[in-house]
Amino acid sequence: MVTAMIEVKGLRKAFGDHVVLDGIDLSVPSGAIFALIGPNGAGKTTLIHILSTLVAPDSGSVRVAGHDVITDKEGVKQSISLTGQFAAVDEVLTAEENLRMMGRLCGLTAAEARRRAIELLASFDLTAAAHKRVKTYSGGMRRRLDLALSLVVTRPILFLDEPTTGLDTQSRRALWNDIRQLAAKGVTVFLTTQYLEEADQLADAIAVIAGGRVVAQGTADELKSRVGGDVVELRDENDEIIREVPTGSSIREVKMTIDELVRAAPEGSRVNIRRPSMEDVFVALTTKELEESAI
């Protein structure tokens, strides 16, 4: 029995002389929901492509469900399911035909594939459009079909690259629910997201990548405590935020920050002191990394 479903050590990948991943170490336990966050171009999609055998790593060891992604591609493929960042659906076919095709390719019989297609159409709210060609779908409908396609059969590991981008709030909540249910069944979910709230709500563990490295890894709370202190918000009379200043957690540090703000604060402004959010963590970690790599 494998304890770490995904085990990455010293992973490096460059495209030409552009180094994208520069020594990544990650470990994802079985049944966890793992979120990868990082700015645009940080290499999230590249990492998912490497984990799902689409792209070969330059160096380092990468094992998925105990299989090496270079020497045992077939083993990896049998253990994973992927929804990539960009829709991977057949536009000429209908949603139902897409799902049935996927079912057949996953080894279901024609009857099983049809039954599974009907279930998934219902749970992704696509029943009404089931027999329309995907070409005519809205972006969100296409995305929902795309997600349904990777759930036709349940594999031990599910990769989701920005799964909720382009979904409305209701569909996003529904997907979060599905992801939690899958994890409860023992599926390991590896997802990337631009929404820090999503990582905060959903993930058991979060890794932040920037500048080709993992700059922080842990639970949402651990990451927040790494930023340390509180955040002082300066708000105008309409309660709009003018400035947010991260500070320490001692009373002296907070007071000094407020003293600074008083000088620049317009008439009628107010202050609010709060715990750091994921957003603050993200900004603090990625800007620090970018500044360091600029030097």
Next chain:
Amino acid sequence: MNSLIKPAKSASFASTNAVFIGRSIRHSVRNTEALVMAIALPIMLMLLFTYVFGGAIQPGGHYVNYVVPGIILLCAGFGSSSTAVDVAGDMTNGIIDRFRTMPISSMSVIVGHVIASLVRNLVATAVVIGVALLVGFRTTAGIMEWLAAVGVITLFILTFTWLYAAIGLVAGSPSAASGYGFALLFLPYLSSAFVPTDTMPTWLRGVADNQPITPVIETIRGLLTGTPISDVAWWAVGWCMLILVGSYIWASWAFNRKAGRR
């Protein structure tokens, strides 16, 4: 670990191919414009060559008997060229990544397009022959000659479809694929398809006599209208096998090299 989430069984090689062939045939049927063109073009070419050019090329009025094999190959070449566009379209869409990460033979996507092209083109060929018979084509072929002719035509379609599939795989986009494919469509004009090669200037004749299309045309012409075949049949089959194997290897190489890139 939950029993639900064992590593997946997956489709057998045969059913993977069947699924992809079904998919590509659905695509062909739904691409109405391409389907109409594939059927209408042969008919238009047949009428054009018989009634417009025919009188000037061969005033006796028997040009139709000369030109039918050429029209068949011209249409087969045209019909299989859309494979390049279909394949390039799949390679630039994210769906190929989904197939590649599944425990199936993902190259079967291409096999699906090739078989669908074969079916489309055999239907188009039947239409060409039907129209040819209506406008005065007279054949000397018995059942054996017909079977042999269909065999050669099938091999020719398969060969060119794999060649176009490889072109589709190396082209950066569907429109580039269509552009490269177009160049190949001139080959039939530089052969014995429309006029005997001994009417051409010597240098051109050298090209026309030694390119792969001429022996294929001469073989079909011999089988259907009784002109001498001699050893051209071997040249025809040899050329097709050579290009077929070469294209298949080229296509497999390009398919694997493209992994993870779009």
